[in-house]
Amino acid sequence: MTALVKLQLCGVRKAFGKKKVLQGVDLVIPQGKSMVVIGGSGTGKSVMIKCVLGLIHPDEGSILVDGQETVGLDFRGRDRMMKKFGMLFQGAALFDSMKVWENVAFALVNGRGMDRKDAYGVAVEKLKAVGLEEAVAHLYPAELSGGMQKRVGLARAIATNPEIIFFDEPTTGLDPIMADVINDLIVASTKDLGATTLSITHDMASVRKIADYVAMIYEGRIIWTGAVDDLDHSGNPYVDQFIHGRAEGPISFGVSAA
Numbered sequence: 001m002t003a004l005v006k007l008q009l010c011g012v013r014k015a016f017g018k019k020k021v022l023q024g025v026d027l028v029i030p031q032g033k034s035m036v037v038i039g040g041s042g043t044g045k046s047v048m049i050k051c052v053l054g055l056i057h058p059d060e061g062s063i064l065v066d067g068q069e070t071v072g073l074d075f076r077g078r079d080r081m082m083k084k085f086g087m088l089f090q091g092a093a094l095f096d097s098m099k100v101w102e103n104v105a106f107a108l109v110n111g112r113g114m115d116r117k118d119a120y121g122v123a124v125e126k127l128k129a130v131g132l133e134e135a136v137a138h139l140y141p142a143e144l145s146g147g148m149q150k151r152v153g154l155a156r157a158i159a160t161n162p163e164i165i166f167f168d169e170p171t172t173g174l175d176p177i178m179a180d181v182i183n184d185l186i187v188a189s190t191k192d193l194g195a196t197t198l199s200i201t202h203d204m205a206s207v208r209k210i211a212d213y214v215a216m217i218y219e220g221r222i223i224w225t226g227a228v229d230d231l232d233h234s235g236n237p238y239v240d241q242f243i244h245g246r247a248e249g250p251i252s253f254g255v256s257a258a
Helices: 045-053 073-083 100-104 106-111 116-129 132-138 147-157 176-193 204-210 226-234 237-244
Strands: 005-016 019-030 035-040 060-065 083-086 164-170 196-200 213-220 220-229
Touching: 005 045, 005 196, 019 035, 019 060, 019 196, 019 213, 019 220, 035 106, 035 204, 083 106, 083 147, 100 106, 100 116, 100 132, 100 147, 100 204, 106 220, 116 147, 147 164, 147 176, 164 176, 164 226, 176 196, 176 204, 196 204, 196 226, 204 226, 213 237, 220 226, 220 237, 226 237
Parallel strands: 035 196, 035 213, 083 164, 164 196
Antiparallel strands: 005 019, 005 060, 213 220
């Protein structure tokens, strides 16, 4: 990784009572690259992202964005930092009471004070970038299929032309063909922006499609990081078990055959 570092986590720890979720996470994401973090449920992936976004305060460690420390930022500093970020939530997480274009333009209108007419134009542009016609802008989320909702969520994530985009399980609940469509749209839209991306997913097809680099988190630590092309010969038994979906291996799920 020789590019400039956009996002860096150093020794990030977070516990909830006696439950130690993050136990010293170290991760480096180069500018303009796509990092995908894999790992089983409960290994700390979502908590890690929430720490970066400031939704959860880490107990220890450093989180640098463009070399600037973000842990402990005041409200104004956090608000300024968050303008660099976009997010595609698991399940799209659209506002049911708002039309599609209002969902896409939400941060433009409410976060940046853009005129609604101008924001509508941006929303339509971003919807077209993810393969949706202008007519969709006037529908409500409930009138859309799951795949279309994901596209709208992606359009919202890129609406502000963010420098960093997070993708939380972007293909969950989609059939394999639609999942591949979403993966292609993620690659195309982020490359058009030149964005740095951090994704968490269980979907190995997504990993292979969208990642430049892959990291595996296990028991609250990053246990392997490498280029996506090195994934199949990582030399790490935990990675090997996970990517091939094997029940037997060093990762224990607390179940045994009858």
